[in-house]
Amino acid sequence: MKLVEIRDVSKIYNPGENEVKALNHVSISIGKGEFVAIIGQSGSGKSTLMNMLGCLDTPTSGKYFLHGQDVSHMTDDEQSDVRNREIGFIFQGFNLIPSLTALENVELPLIYRGVGKKERERLANAALNSVGLEKRKTHRPNEMSGGQQQRVAIARAIAQAPPILLADEPTGNLDTASTKEIIRIIKRLYYEGRTVIIITHDPGIAQQAKRIITISDGMIKSDIINPDYRDEI
Amino acid sequence: MGQIGEYFKSAVKQIVGNGYRTLMTMLGIVIGIAAVIAVVSLGTGMSDYVTSELNGLAGNYGIVMVDSSKTSERFTRDDMALVSETVKDIHGITPNISSYGKVKGSRKTVECSLEAGTEVLEAFSTNGIAKGSYFTAQQVESGARVCVMLLDDAKEIFGTEDAIGRDVEISMYGKSVTYTVVGLRGHMSEMYEFMMQGQDYYAQLEVPYTCFGEDFDYDTVNFTNLVVFADQSILSHKVDEVKNLLANVHGLRGSNALSGYSLADFSEQLDQILGYARSFLLLVSVISLIVGGIGVMNIMLVSVSERTREIGIRKSIGAKTGAIMIQFLFEAAVLTFLGGVVGIILGVIASYIICTAIGFRVIIEPATVLGAAMFSVLIGLFFGLYPARKAAKMRPIDALRL
Numbered sequence: 001m002k003l004v005e006i007r008d009v010s011k012i013y014n015p016g017e018n019e020v021k022a023l024n025h026v027s028i029s030i031g032k033g034e035f036v037a038i039i040g041q042s043g044s045g046k047s048t049l050m051n052m053l054g055c056l057d058t059p060t061s062g063k064y065f066l067h068g069q070d071v072s073h074m075t076d077d078e079q080s081d082v083r084n085r086e087i088g089f090i091f092q093g094f095n096l097i098p099s100l101t102a103l104e105n106v107e108l109p110l111i112y113r114g115v116g117k118k119e120r121e122r123l124a125n126a127a128l129n130s131v132g133l134e135k136r137k138t139h140r141p142n143e144m145s146g147g148q149q150q151r152v153a154i155a156r157a158i159a160q161a162p163p164i165l166l167a168d169e170p171t172g173n174l175d176t177a178s179t180k181e182i183i184r185i186i187k188r189l190y191y192e193g194r195t196v197i198i199i200t201h202d203p204g205i206a207q208q209a210k211r212i213i214t215i216s217d218g219m220i221k222s223d224i225i226n227p228d229y230r231d232e233i
Numbered sequence: 234m235g236q237i238g239e240y241f242k243s244a245v246k247q248i249v250g251n252g253y254r255t256l257m258t259m260l261g262i263v264i265g266i267a268a269v270i271a272v273v274s275l276g277t278g279m280s281d282y283v284t285s286e287l288n289g290l291a292g293n294y295g296i297v298m299v300d301s302s303k304t305s306e307r308f309t310r311d312d313m314a315l316v317s318e319t320v321k322d323i324h325g326i327t328p329n330i331s332s333y334g335k336v337k338g339s340r341k342t343v344e345c346s347l348e349a350g351t352e353v354l355e356a357f358s359t360n361g362i363a364k365g366s367y368f369t370a371q372q373v374e375s376g377a378r379v380c381v382m383l384l385d386d387a388k389e390i391f392g393t394e395d396a397i398g399r400d401v402e403i404s405m406y407g408k409s410v411t412y413t414v415v416g417l418r419g420h421m422s423e424m425y426e427f428m429m430q431g432q433d434y435y436a437q438l439e440v441p442y443t444c445f446g447e448d449f450d451y452d453t454v455n456f457t458n459l460v461v462f463a464d465q466s467i468l469s470h471k472v473d474e475v476k477n478l479l480a481n482v483h484g485l486r487g488s489n490a491l492s493g494y495s496l497a498d499f500s501e502q503l504d505q506i507l508g509y510a511r512s513f514l515l516l517v518s519v520i521s522l523i524v525g526g527i528g529v530m531n532i533m534l535v536s537v538s539e540r541t542r543e544i545g546i547r548k549s550i551g552a553k554t555g556a557i558m559i560q561f562l563f564e565a566a567v568l569t570f571l572g573g574v575v576g577i578i579l580g581v582i583a584s585y586i587i588c589t590a591i592g593f594r595v596i597i598e599p600a601t602v603l604g605a606a607m608f609s610v611l612i613g614l615f616f617g618l619y620p621a622r623k624a625a626k627m628r629p630i631d632a633l634r635l
């Protein structure tokens with residue numbers, strides 16, 4: 001049983017008129033502890049795929065098994081639960097809540113998990129420390145640089161230790177230095193045992209992953225073990 | 234339980250963070266709640282004022298009457314004695330002869346109303362004796378020519394309130410008799426003064442019916458009506474009891490030759506009318522509160538669409554429909570509750586100012602305040618429901634895309 005398994009998934013936007021076939025009979029399986037990059041040109045369907053993998057959207061056809069459990073046709077609340085337990089998201093635009101401090105942002109998934117205040121603070125602090133933000137805990141997103149904001153988002157994604165990290169263009173809004181830093185952190189999380197799926201159109205970033213899936217026009221073009229992969233941080 | 238605290242904290246944060254807008258939204262609720270409090274306390278103050286003035290003006294009495302067209306029976310002194318002995322909890326019973334005449338003092342002669350009865354008549358007005366004393370049972374018995382008037386009357390006809398022991402001349406039907414002042418009631422009430430405005434001054438004299446009847450040719454043995462005094466709460470009941478007793482004594486049971494009425498009946502009617510007026514005012518202020526509630530709904534809808542992205546983020550990291558719903562409901566309820574508290578404070582202040590200015594007693598019942606506070610929360614919950622549902626039902630993918 002694979003950790004993530006999508007079978008013959010299609011996604012059609014605006015069925016009927018103007019329909020867009022964003023995913024066209026895609027099947028992928030990803031095992032526990034893998035480090036996968038999904039790469040493709042703009043409009044190729046990467047984000048659509050990420051939404052499927054992250055249980056943020058339901059496929060038009062096909063099935064999605066997570067831990068062998070069919071999650072493609074769950075109710076909204078059940079999907080919320082799956083996202084909370086199984087997946088840590090890292091978005092291109094950080095997606096922090098502007099009115100909350102770094103610490104409060106990181107605490108959010110723990111609140112929805114029902115973790116008590118003490119434990120919550122402990123976990124959130126640990127997560128922030130692990131991304132090197134011990135000095136920024138009480139800062140709001142608009143008081144931080146992009147790289148710092150993305151690190152808060154990573155802390156939020158790992159705070160309650162979900163098995164999967166899903167990153168959609170995590171460095172798309174960042175400069176080279178911050179990009180390096182974020183990739184370094186993501187790689188470290190992979191070494192710590194998490195399954196990491198990173199979506200990017202940047203071949204340089206894809207080269208860091210152990211397995212590279214190329215997608216084009218909603219279909220998988222190639223799925224290879226990265227020959228250039230180097231086991232280092 | 235910790236969850237509730239989180240929701241509360243986040244609601245307060247959101248409300249404080251949106252300072253100016255929050256204030257404008259709250260204004261509707263503030264005004265609505267303040268209006269409710271002010272209207273309710275004004276209404277209560279008004280009823281209280283009217284009731285107490287009414288009691289002050291007319292005392293707590295009822296009248297039992299013989300319809301002389303239906304029977305030749307009349308009430309007697311024995312009837313009075315019987316009623317005094319057998320009917321419990323009444324303050325007394327007396328014949329009552331009312332008439333108008335003139336009264337002459339050392340300074341002036343003025344018109345006067347004359348009420349004749351026994352010493353029980355003292356309870357006729359809640360305006361108590363301020364000087365001297367009321368005439369006594371013995372003076373009634375012996376037919377002493379004594380009288381009681383108001384301090385204002387003494388001032389008018391003697392030029393001084395120092396009138397105990399002075400003589401007045403009461404004239405009626407071309408006859409004049411000298412009476413001695415033994416007691417003075419306090420100054421007249423504001424409501425009475427108000428009603429008297431524009432009329433010629435007239436004095437209010439009270440005299441024993443015995444001498445008065447003899448002097449001016451009234452029957453002092455047979456009476457067509459008797460006045461019964463009792464506390465207002467039991468008055469109608471007591472008047473009926475006296476009426477039934479006397480109907481039995483005179484063999485008039487089953488006929489309708491005797492009738493009884495009391496001011497309590499009138500008070501009840503007045504209370505009802507005042508009640509309608511209060512309900513109407515309350516309705517108007519509740520409508521203003523509902524308008525305020527719609528304002529809250531409006532702002533919450535704006536807030537939901539402004540925070541679509543936040544909702545998407547929360548959902549993507551695991552918030553369920555219920556959690557989002559509660560978050561927004563909490564916000565609406567905290568918002569209207571704060572508005573309610575401010576409204577209560579303003580309402581209480583307004584009540585004090587208005588009631589004091591008019592001269593009503595300031596009556597603010599805790600139930601009103603508590604009710605207003607609870608109602609404001611309910612308004613928040615009710616009008617927050619639709620926006621909260623709208624937020625909660627948003628699909629994370631749609632909410633994130635914006």
Ligand SMILES: Nc1ncnc2c1ncn2[C@@H]1O[C@H](COP(=O)(O)OP(=O)(O)OP(=O)(O)O)[C@@H](O)[C@H]1O
Pocket residue numbers: 013014020021022040041042043044045046047048049201
């Ligand atoms: N909500 C939507 N409604 C209609 N069409 C959509 C919607 N979302 C995406 N699409 C279309 O589906 C296709 C795939 O979009 P997707 O966002 O997955 O691309 P992407 O690979 O993430 O591109 P990029 O690198 O620019 O982010 C595109 O042609 C896009 O126009």
Ligand SMILES: [Mg+2]
Pocket residue numbers: 046047048
């Ligand atoms: Mg994309």
